[in-house]
Amino acid sequence: MYGNAYIENDTKLVQSAQVEDPEKLAEFEARIARGEKIEPDDWMPAEYRRQVLRMIEQHAHSEIIGALPEGTWITRAPTLKRKLALIAKVQDEVGHGHLLYAAAETLGKSREAMINDLLSGKSKYSNVFNYPAKTWADIAVIGFLVDAGAIVNQLANAKGSYGPYCRALERICYEESFHLKQGYDAFVALATGTPMQREMVQDALNRWWFPPLMHFFGPPDTISVHTEKLMRWKVKMMSNEEMRQDFMEQYVPKIWELGLTLPDPKLKKKEDGSWEYTQPDWDEFFRVINGDGPCNKERLAVRRYAEENGRWVREALMNPTIKHIVPYA
Amino acid sequence: MVTSLDPRIRRADLEHSPASSGLNPNEHWDTFAIFHQDKRGTAHEFVGIVHAPDPEMALVFAKEQYGRRKKTVNIWAVRSTDIYTFQHKDEDMFSTVPEKTYREASGYPVRKRINKYLEELKAMRHKPVEEEEEA
């Protein structure tokens, strides 16, 4: 799972673009325009490397941190089958983190450095995981709708230009379809269950729609020269708003079909086919991404605890002659 | 102050656990390229990498990462530093001669040659008669 918690910070990047060899840059852009993939040992502009690395790294962190709210519920899953499904899903998410760190490593940053940037708060991850999963119904909503959002995002990114990222996403998307389906199944079980179960799922839906799900794809993009370049380089494949519209188009009807409601009186499909909705509080989005969400501290504290308490195991296994090498693919 | 909904996290007493000093370089070890085989007798295929301290652990991690869902009968792990490779930028070294049909069965049109010979032979058989008439 993942969202576009993607904050642009232009100034340094624009400068680095100016020093690229114009001939190599033109050839690079022509390759992307022809639909070719860029591979780790190909020439690429420094800014492309930075942007792709940052995107994959944030995605990897989101998978790892995303395992935490759901992992909490493994011990309290209501049936054996739900427990098996949740264990499998959480294991997949951690696996996604590993696959994505590996793709990011091909761009020259070590996994240790990426994890250190996560632990220090320098590197971001999706805001959606900074909200608590209060009841079992939250797990159904996360599995269904957060993973649905992730699929919208990842299917778009899988058509991007960086080869190792696309290949990782191909496998990830395959597993996400299982996440979505098991989440939908748990969601429908509650929605079609006892009055108390319906109440539970409605309550979870109300809490997850605003703000986490409506924040998931990020604020509507300002069309800057920078965004246009990311789209031309096939780093960003769809605008945040296009993804949010795609998500609402696919999933709002599935929620309404069950007689459940969404906490937005303005929400409706307009005649032109697009969805009207109330803008969420974007100030909160920026507050949470900068560390001030309901669970930011807990998530990072748990990660730090895991790293510190796992250290003796790693050290016991450590071979002092090991040297870091950038993997080929 | 972390007040988690998760009792296990509350029990871990995160407030009093040592501050993280971060990971040291190479603390996540070396990388191994993983080759996956889905059926006995088919080729092992490169599927990705794992980080591991040694080949045995690489196989353990690879089993979790690459063998937990799809059909698997075997896995190879090869230390990334033990892979020797050309550079893609040198791929022109493989274009030696542009035309390589001389390496293909299709580059040898034997039947065409036979047919041409048989036709010539047929023509030769008629030739003497014509010559006689002219004489």
Ligand SMILES: [Fe+2]
């Ligand atoms: Fe997922």
Ligand SMILES: [Fe+2]
């Ligand atoms: Fe995932």
